[in-house]
Amino acid sequence: MLDKKKSKNRMKSEINAGSMADIAFLLLIFFLVTTTIDVDKGISIKLPPWSGTQLDEKVTTNSRNVFSVLVNTKNEMLVRGQLEEISLIKNRAKEFIMNPSGAKNLAISPRSAIISLKNDRGTNYKTYITVYNELKAAYSELWDEESQELFGKPYGEALTSVQKKEIRDRIPFILSEAEPTEFGD
Amino acid sequence: MGKFSKKGGKADPEVSTASLPDIIFMLLFFFMVTTVMRTSELMVSVSVPEATELTKLEKKSLVNYIYIGRPMERYESEFGTAPRIQLGNKFGTDKDIPLFLEAHRAKVSERERGLIYSSIRADGEVTMGIVSDIKTALRKAGQLKINYSARARAKDL
Incomplete structure (x- = not known):
């Protein structure tokens, strides 16, 4: 009995917390190694619904309203x-959409401007993304400018969704992608 | 002057390490929360292109990944060196996409199904042919929201 009491007394003594840090370190190192901070970022697009026909619809709009971009197998535009x-596409697209000088061969209004993108099956994916990015950048810069003019703020988080919609109504992003050609695959 | 030297002599030179575990635990929790365990192992080598007009994919559970690239070295003998498609954790073709999408859709609650994104993580060097095939397959399957995965570009063109 006496023995038991003694051991109970001993149990009361504190657990040594000195190794706590080591255990935490071990776990920390484990998570440090396994963590992959890769944020999923990219160009979000919405594909047109599948209509069942693979044939290109003939565009009936006025050709002055179409900004056609063709990319071939050699990645030339x-x-x-x-x-x-490639570096000049953005400014050309911007000029085409807004048509500040009222030229006869550029878009009648931003609302009627259509960007048509066509590539080959042999086109490099990197080139395609760069071109797509430039065209999107042209629009986002125009939205920014329009937003500064209307609301005095850049286009983005600072605007309400109604304001955003108004800007997108004034300058809608219309990009039509044709079926790729099949020269180099 | 005497006062100062007295004080210096009294001071304990050791820094208390009692709060060290707390600091470590804080770091630990940070990493535990930010860690995303990748369920699918990458079987194709992918180096995504650079772009500037990036949007972030918020909810990982609503994203399915389609990888395109050259098979890794250990799969070369079986799958060759031409660009291949990886769906989830196995190689596939564009014909496997509807089933792959359906399997993912089943895991998502009904009211969130319209928010599903397909993230195309393609290597910059692949040609558009394989990407076009995937796009067509996605359109046929009714999965219209897609995201071309890309890195942020620092310098101008």
């Missing part, structure tokens, strides 16, 4: 029938 550098 033809913008409205003219060979173009």
Whole structure:
């Protein structure tokens, strides 16, 4: 009996917490190693619904309202029938959409502007993404400018969804993608 | 002056390490919360292209991933070196996409099904042919929200 009492007394003594830090460190290192902080970012797009026909619909709109971009297997770009550098596409698209000088061969209004993108099956994915990105960038810059003019704020989180919708109504993002050609696959 | 030297002599030189576990635990919780355990192992090598117009995919449970790229070295003997599609954790073709999407859709609650995104993580060097096939398959399957995975671009074109 005496023995038992003694051991009970001993149990009361504190647990050594000195190794707590080591245990926490071990766990920490485990999570440090397994963590992959890769945020999922990318260009979000909405595909057109499948209509059942693979044939291109003939565009009946006025050709001055169409900004056609063709990318071939050599990753060269033809913008409205003219060979173009990738870095210049954005500004050309912006000028085409807004048509500030009222030129006869550019879009009548931002609402009627259509961007048509066509690539080949042999086009590099990287080039395609860069071109798509530039076209999207043209629109987001125009939205920014419009937003500054209307609300005095850049387009983004600062605007309400109604304000955003108004801007997108004024300058709608219309990009139509044609079926790719099959020269280099 | 005497006062100062007296004080210095009294001070305990040791820094208390009692709060060390707390600090470590805080770091630990941070990493525990941010860690995402990847369920699917990457079987194709993917280096996504760079872009600027990026949007973030918020909810991981509403995203399914389609990888396109050259098979990793250990799969080369079986699958060759041409770009292949990886769906979940196995190789597939564009014909397997409807089933793959349906399997993911079943895991998502009904009212969130309209918010599902398909993230296309394709290597920058693949050609558009394989990507177009996937796009067509996604359109046929009614999965219209897609996201071309990309890294942020620092410098100008």
